[in-house]
Amino acid sequence: MATRIASELLALRTRFLNLQTRFLSLRNSSLLQPIKTVQPITLRINSASLQRQIRVLGVRSRILEQRRWHSGMTDGQRKSVYSFEDVLKIIENPSDSTLIIDVREPFEFAENAIPLSLNIPITSQPDALLLPPEEFQDRFGFMKPPTTHEVVFYCKAGVRSSAAAQLARQAGYEKVREYRGSWIDWVRNGGPGTKSPSGPGGKGEINKSEVKEVKDEGGSRV
Numbered sequence: 001m002a003t004r005i006a007s008e009l010l011a012l013r014t015r016f017l018n019l020q021t022r023f024l025s026l027r028n029s030s031l032l033q034p035i036k037t038v039q040p041i042t043l044r045i046n047s048a049s050l051q052r053q054i055r056v057l058g059v060r061s062r063i064l065e066q067r068r069w070h071s072g073m074t075d076g077q078r079k080s081v082y083s084f085e086d087v088l089k090i091i092e093n094p095s096d097s098t099l100i101i102d103v104r105e106p107f108e109f110a111e112n113a114i115p116l117s118l119n120i121p122i123t124s125q126p127d128a129l130l131l132p133p134e135e136f137q138d139r140f141g142f143m144k145p146p147t148t149h150e151v152v153f154y155c156k157a158g159v160r161s162s163a164a165a166q167l168a169r170q171a172g173y174e175k176v177r178e179y180r181g182s183w184i185d186w187v188r189n190g191g192p193g194t195k196s197p198s199g200p201g202g203k204g205e206i207n208k209s210e211v212k213e214v215k216d217e218g219g220s221r222v
Contacts, residue, residue: 080165080178081178081180082152082177082178082179082180083181084179084181084185084189084191086177086179087100087152087179087186087191088191090116090152091114091115091116091192094116096149097149097150098149098150098151098152099118099145099149099150099152100114100116100117100118100152100154101117101118101119101145101151101152101153101154101164102114102117102118102119102154103120103121103122103153103154103155103160103161103163103164104119104121104155104156104183105121105123105124106119106121111195112183112193112194112195113183113193113194113195114154114183114186114191114193114194115192115193115194115197117154118142118145120140120164122155122160122161122163122167123160125139126167128140129144129164129167129168129171129173130167130170130171131144145173147171147172147173147174148175150175151168151173151175151177152177152178152179153165153176153177153178153179154178154179154182154183154186155182155183156182156183156184157182157183157184158178158179158181158182161178161179161182162178162180165178
């Protein structure tokens with residue numbers, strides 16, 4: 001009996017030693033290493049770079065919106081939207097039947113404008129094209145553009161010109177055009193201005209042999 005008990009005690013002691021060895025082995029392994037504290041990550045953001053990226057995204061968004069708008073236009077609507085090249089042709093080959101109208105405010109018009117354009121500010125004079133011819137001439141100093149003439153509106157970025165085009169249609173104008181890119185697009189493409197004329201042979205050089213007086217068709221042009 002004593003021999004059996006001694007044998008069992010020896011077996012238990014052996015098992016205990018084996019467990020102790022395994023425990024020490026595991027403790028020294030990577031599984032029981034204390035977890036290291038994760039240091040917080042500090043992000044350094046360049047505000048100027050971020051602002052540039054935001055502006056780029058904004059421009060891309062507007063381009064996509066314009067593409068969607070153009071893709072949904074009818075043929076008639078597409079013909080009413082003029083590009084830089086279309087306006088340039090008007091300047092290089094003037095015609096009494098086509099008028100370029102700058103709807104920015106007078107102080108903007110005075111700073112610089114597309115050559116040959118008339119100034120009819122839409123913000124401060126929203127009823128201009130709805131006025132009777134006599135009242136229009138008293139207010140602006142030149143004759144009201146005939147409703148049968150082609151009128152091409154532009155502003156700074158295309159917002160005010162779109163509003164002016166809608167008012168012109170309400171006033172009975174039959175050939176209403178919009179230069180959607182307006183002054184910003186004109187400058188970007190190197191178009192000449194009343195205060196920044198092009199050099200000889202440059203963009204927008206007027207063909208003087210085709211320039212006509214328009215005193216009776218909307219006053220003198222810039």
